[in-house]
Amino acid sequence: LPAWCVFFNINKKNETRYLCAMTEPHPIHYGPAGAQARRIFENGAYSRVFILCDTHTHRHCVPQFLSDAGWDTQPQVLAVPAGEQYKKLATCEQIWSAFLTAGLDRQALVINLGGGVIGDMGGFCAATYKRGVDFIQAPTTLLAMTDAAVGGKVGIDFQDIKNAIGVFRMPVAVLIDTRFLNTLPFRELRSGFAEVLKHARIGDPALWAQLQGISDLRQAPWDDLLPRSLAVKERVVAEDPLEKGLRAVLNYGHTVGHALESYFLHSPQPLTHGEAVYAGMLIEEMLAGRAPLVWPYWGPLPILPAGVEAELWALMQQDKKNTSGKVMYTVPDVAPFSMLKYTLELPALEQALERFRTYVSASQS
Numbered sequence: 001l002p003a004w005c006v007f008f009n010i011n012k013k014n015e016t017r018y019l020c021a022m023t024e025p026h027p028i029h030y031g032p033a034g035a036q037a038r039r040i041f042e043n044g045a046y047s048r049v050f051i052l053c054d055t056h057t058h059r060h061c062v063p064q065f066l067s068d069a070g071w072d073t074q075p076q077v078l079a080v081p082a083g084e085q086y087k088k089l090a091t092c093e094q095i096w097s098a099f100l101t102a103g104l105d106r107q108a109l110v111i112n113l114g115g116g117v118i119g120d121m122g123g124f125c126a127a128t129y130k131r132g133v134d135f136i137q138a139p140t141t142l143l144a145m146t147d148a149a150v151g152g153k154v155g156i157d158f159q160d161i162k163n164a165i166g167v168f169r170m171p172v173a174v175l176i177d178t179r180f181l182n183t184l185p186f187r188e189l190r191s192g193f194a195e196v197l198k199h200a201r202i203g204d205p206a207l208w209a210q211l212q213g214i215s216d217l218r219q220a221p222w223d224d225l226l227p228r229s230l231a232v233k234e235r236v237v238a239e240d241p242l243e244k245g246l247r248a249v250l251n252y253g254h255t256v257g258h259a260l261e262s263y264f265l266h267s268p269q270p271l272t273h274g275e276a277v278y279a280g281m282l283i284e285e286m287l288a289g290r291a292p293l294v295w296p297y298w299g300p301l302p303i304l305p306a307g308v309e310a311e312l313w314a315l316m317q318q319d320k321k322n323t324s325g326k327v328m329y330t331v332p333d334v335a336p337f338s339m340l341k342y343t344l345e346l347p348a349l350e351q352a353l354e355r356f357r358t359y360v361s362a363s364q365s
């Protein structure tokens, strides 16, 4: 075996297989991220730290992070423009250039302090720089805390295809510091909440019940909810790190959701990822012949114009997760951590979208 392989009990049935380091599970820490990052830096004998952020997290999160870390010499900080439209190759070039200018060697530690965009892109840049330097995910959005920062998928968009270029590479740690949520715009908070709902639905009925009782997202007990939401994702990823089977359940809501997100991307009212996924979960439940699940305190649902079916269908066929020309979607089964996988056909989609329209107009009246 190559030296970079580790033994890892993958399926809990005493069948030991080896996986390479790119799938080694990473620790998740809760509490002040800066202080924990400093501990990791010192224990890991790293040569230097490089902090990647965007213009928003530079303003809202970097000062707190640096003050908690208390480094004697201030680390290099690069702030790139905020937004999904910058999760692209041109920004990577800017990041790699900054790595070179800062003289980063292979013992350097990169810290991605931001939402899913920074985590995905910074993780990708670190994973590919000089064949890979260690990186920490320090998520600052609810979406990144509960989903994007965990699981080792990093990458960028390319030619209008989301996450078209990327690799699997685990961060050395994920640092969850929920104080960062205080400055997050409400719409972003609600967007991340869709993934919290998704995890609860996949594997934690008690969490599911508790989420129904939240009356104000701003006051939600994140320090209690996030470890439970993350436990669901961690378990799925541990059982299927390279997305060969069970991990498809995390795609719940996303077959339809991604198509909706792309469809509305260039409209006057683009959807956030969570808004698209929330609608996607409702529609996929309808596709699977179930009554729509309703969560309280959700925002406006997208109005689907007539004739959208064909465009959504075309977008789904482009989705990289679909194999051999088939569009698949996955909904959680009744027992936690079990799933039902279906092939989607256009007539069924048309019916479900019609049901969804009726549902939306009923919920508006």
Ligand SMILES: NC(=O)c1ccc[n+]([C@@H]2O[C@H](COP(=O)([O-])OP(=O)(O)OC[C@H]3O[C@@H](n4cnc5c(N)ncnc54)[C@H](O)[C@@H]3O)[C@@H](O)[C@H]2O)c1
Pocket: 054, 055, 056, 057, 060, 061, 082, 083, 084, 087, 114, 115, 116, 117, 118, 120, 140, 141, 142, 143, 144, 147, 148, 149, 150, 151, 152, 153, 154, 162, 163, 180, 181, 182, 183, 184, 185, 188, 191, 273
């Ligand atoms: N790798 C994965 O497994 C995975 C999973 C889900 C999503 N993703 C990716 O995550 C990305 C979406 O992540 P996101 O929703 O975090 O988007 P984002 O990173 O764009 O953050 C949303 C907005 O909030 C701002 N922001 C972030 N933290 C803030 C804070 N604490 N205070 C104030 N403003 C703050 C950002 O600057 C940005 O404007 C997508 O690119 C998606 O593909 C990846």
Ligand SMILES: [Zn+2]
Pocket: 147, 195, 254, 273, 277
């Ligand atoms: Zn998602």
